[in-house]
Amino acid sequence: MTDLGPAGIPVDGPAVDGPAVDGTAPLRAPAPGWTIDADVAVVGSGVAGLTAALRCAAAGLRTVVVTKARLDDGSTRWAQGGIAAALGEGDTPGQHLEDTLVAGAGLCDEEAVRTLVTEGPAAVRRLIATGARFDTDAATGLVELTREGGHHRRRIAHAGGDATGAEISRALVEAVHDRRTSVRTVENALVLDLLRTADGATAGVTLHVMGEGQHDGVGAVHAPAVVLATGGMGQIYSATTNPAVSTGDGVALALRAGAEVSDLEFVQFHPTVLYLGAGAEGQQPLISEAVRGEGAHLVDGEGVRFMLGQHELAELAPRDIVAKAIMRRAAEQGAAPGTEHMFLDARHFGAAMWETRFPTILAACRGHGIDPVNGLVPVAPAAHYASGGVRTDLHGRTTVPGLYACGEVACTGVHGANRLASNSLLEGLVFAERIADHIADRMADNLERTGNAPPPTARPGPTRAGSVTPLLPPEARSAIQRVMTGGAGVLRSATSLAAAADRLDALPGDTAHKPAEPGVETWETANLHLVARVLVAAALRREETRGCHWREDHPDRDDAAWRRHLIVGAAGPSGTARSLDVRTTGATAFPPTRPNRSPQPHNPTEQP
DSSP states (O other): OEEEOTTSOEEEOOOEEESOOOTTOOBOOOOOOOEEEOSEEEEOOSHHHHHHHHHHHHTTOOEEEEOSSOTTOSGGGGOOSOEEOSOSTTOOHHHHHHHHHHHTTTOOOHHHHHHHHHHHHHHHHHHHHHTOOOOBOTTTOOBOEEOOTTOSSOOEEOSTTTOHHHHHHHHHHHHHHHTTTTEEEEOSEEEEEEEEOTTSOEEEEEEEEOSOSSOOEEEEEEOSEEEEOOOOOGGGSSEESSOTTOSOHHHHHHHHTTOOEEOTTOEEEEEEEEOOOTTOOEEOOBOOHHHHHTTOEEEOTTSOOTTTTTOTTGGGSOHHHHHHHHHHHHHHTTOOTTOOOEEEEOGGGHHHHHHHHOHHHHHHHHHTTOOTTTSOEEEEEEEEEESOEEEOOTTOBOSSTTEEEOGGGEEOSSSTTSOOTTHHHHHHHHHHHHHHHHHHHHHHHHHHHHTTSOOOOOOOOOOOTTOOBOOOOTTHHHHHHHHHHHHSSSSBOHHHHHHHHHHHHHHHHHTTTSOOOSSHHHHHHHHHHHHHHHHHHHHHHOOSOBTTBOBTTBOSOOHHHHSSOEEEEEEEEETTEEEEEEEEOSSSSOOOOOOOOOOOOOOTTSOO
């Protein structure tokens, strides 16, 4: 339990105590009643998960996709803006890199960003070859490109005007259906925990299928390689742009398996989410950054453009800057807590542009009684994207051998302290391809070394008797969301974060008298509780303001002390409680994940 100082010298760092959090403790659940054997299990069906699955299958690997709802029901489908890549004339990967580093506020891993922007254009072209249809210029036939916050060039490819994610999801789901003989899918399945061999390597996952399809109840996919692509954790807040399935399942699974997570304090609050009132909860309609990219203005209640003079890009400044400006302006004008909002003015677009370029957003606004063609659109920040997640290297490897992560669940170092707009779909695409290639290469190497001799069968390792992660009753979910919104939202301080930590730690005791039997709602609530505890612990430790982490009691960025990452792991028993091991890296670059075992092909003739 040590910190690494600026020179890599160990510096003592206390663990953060709290209720039972143990790297060996799975969720309380029935034993698996059925199994599937595979080479690779991919958990999640967004751009990252389906890209990894298709590429693994193309390499001849038996691939199973586990997804929490339907194949097309993840966060990717909701992405409005587009996918960023240096595809336009005069644009270069170097310029894309520079914009990404600026948005990341000094915490991006430059090697990871360089990988993203260099491999990104070709990855987008392969996505197009898979069947994704982006909007094109009628005269030239070239992909149309627009701008979003933080970008100095038009480099955002979009589809269906403001339905890019839906189009990418459609194309990838169709590709999976076309390859149904090589990609097996298990829908409506909540992943529970990682299976491990006796020596600590990945052996698959347990999951619960919610009464649909071929299987039902708790089962297992046995595979020596598991790819987490479970998306985000926005449901830890009362208001978010994330769908209901985004309950931090992948991050929680990884923590329970002993993997490290990083940068979880950097939650991006999208500045322009449709404001539906102080009591609005759950998934809220997003007003894409692309609306501002096409010239919409942010104004206050008096019609004043308050972003002018705040940043050289005005309304197109990075998202953290715009979100903070909205909160500041609202406070200056006396807004009560929970009512902070401003307005988006795009009346000058006219009806034709709204109907062709932003039909989805137009319909969402009108569905709530707001007409952006003729009036102002009330907007406020809401939880949108987790810049941090399960720590990986450039091949998507986590600190648990055989466990990979990509997409929003992962922390590759690309986003730093604040994600640049529309880099998320690209990150999922690029690093999913790298993961699939790495798994295929390693398995091919193992086959070459062992010939036709069957490898040792991976068997789940034992768990300490009686050691399980306690469950919380379903109603604790709303309590977690209220705590996080009030204490760890856009505005944070030592006081608010300490109070949030205390309330989260007390929650198991406060709800001990209520039933919490194993089931989807209690498992999700346990995941939210664990992820919330980690986020608050990291946010409390980082005593500065950087990117989308805004500490009112430490309003300045402190590069000397804090231009480094916080890494969190489950520390296991600590006295009568368990604790979180929170430590810092010695520099901006992540230390190696140091996996010590490569995945091997599974032996189909033996059962784990």
